[in-house]
Amino acid sequence: MELHVQQCQHCGSDKLKNILFRQAGEPDKVYAQCQDCGHFVASYVLAPLGYYHHGKGYESFLRSIYRSGEFMSGRNFKRQYEQRKDQEVAAFEQVIAKVKAK
Numbered sequence: 001m002e003l004h005v006q007q008c009q010h011c012g013s014d015k016l017k018n019i020l021f022r023q024a025g026e027p028d029k030v031y032a033q034c035q036d037c038g039h040f041v042a043s044y045v046l047a048p049l050g051y052y053h054h055g056k057g058y059e060s061f062l063r064s065i066y067r068s069g070e071f072m073s074g075r076n077f078k079r080q081y082e083q084r085k086d087q088e089v090a091a092f093e094q095v096i097a098k099v100k101a102k
């Protein structure tokens with residue numbers, strides 16, 4: 001396992017702003033900008049359904065499925081949403097505990 005708190009390569013700040021960029025037909029992309037000096041820090045391309053936005057609820061989850069083009073009949077989206085929420089919250093808590101232990 002590797003754990004890395006992202007920092008600005010220009011000024012060393014770890015205060016980053018994540019800008020989610022969405023464009024029809026393209027995978028979602030995140031641009032990270034330093035909040036202290038404004039420099040471009042990093043960009044990421046999100047995998048389909050790779051984005052979980054905590055606290056946004058089931059409607060937001062359905063929209064992400066719609067955007068990803070993932071339509072399969074007979075899926076229990078509500079259960080998928082609940083599982084995803086529980087997994088993401090548990091994973092986030094583990095990551096934060098490991099960052100604190102560093």
Ligand SMILES: [Zn+2]
Nearest residue numbers: 008011034037
């Ligand atoms: Zn900076």
